[in-house]
Amino acid sequence: MRLAATIASVIFLAACDTGTEERDAVASTHTVQRGYVPVPPGTVPRGTSAQVAALAPPGPERTPALLAHGGERFKIFCSPCHGLNGRGDGPVVSRGFAPPPSYHDERLRVLTPEQIVQVITQGKGRMFPYADRVPPADRWAIAHYVKELQERGVGTVSGQESATP
Ligand code: HEC
Numbered sequence: 001m002r003l004a005a006t007i008a009s010v011i012f013l014a015a016c017d018t019g020t021e022e023r024d025a026v027a028s029t030h031t032v033q034r035g036y037v038p039v040p041p042g043t044v045p046r047g048t049s050a051q052v053a054a055l056a057p058p059g060p061e062r063t064p065a066l067l068a069h070g071g072e073r074f075k076i077f078c079s080p081c082h083g084l085n086g087r088g089d090g091p092v093v094s095r096g097f098a099p100p101p102s103y104h105d106e107r108l109r110v111l112t113p114e115q116i117v118q119v120i121t122q123g124k125g126r127m128f129p130y131a132d133r134v135p136p137a138d139r140w141a142i143a144h145y146v147k148e149l150q151e152r153g154v155g156t157v158s159g160q161e162s163a164t165p
Pocket of ligand 1: 074077078079080081082092097098099100101108111116119120124125126127128130134142143146
């Protein structure tokens with residue numbers, strides 16, 4: 001029995017030692033590098049002329065539909081740290097991440113939508129960029145929603161601060 005098991009495992013190990021896994025990994029790396037693999041859905045292009053144009057000020061007009069969309073995206077991407085009201089007290093902060101300043105501080109109240117789009121695109125200090133997750137049109141929608149939050153004042157959005165999507 002033991003001999004049979006030993007022979008079986010030797011055959012099994014020998015079968016594994018073909019090097020195919022290694023070759024496959026190399027082949028797939030080359031395929032990706034040559035650009036043969038289609039771009040996965042949801043990928044946000046970076047640095048194309050279309051994207052530069054989409055980021056150029058003044059951006060889209062502020063409409064109720066734009067604000068509604070911006071609010072929805074804000075709750076997903078920004079409220080975890082900035083809080084639903086923009087006070088910098090989202091659930092991520094309560095778990096130890098550096099607290100962002102409140103959007104209602106004098107210094108941030110004067111930011112233009114363009115400057116907010118720039119923070120989303122490039123990040124700022126301890127906030128990393130969201131360019132790979134938030135497409136340009138959504139950045140404008142979020143920026144206008146942040147301005148609306150500021151105009152409405154502190155503590156006007158109902159709902160739990162810890163609400164996550
Ligand atoms: C992971 C936590 C986190 C998320 C998510 C986040 N931020 Fe921030 N944000 C920060 C922190 C921390 C700062 C303060 C950065 C610093 O000064 O070091 C900040 C700062 C800012 C500022 C102020 C920049 C300034 O001039 O001081 C703006 C505006 C801002 N964030 C907008 C956004 C928007 C819009 C989103 C969503 C797309 C977002 N943030 C998502 C953590 C976050």
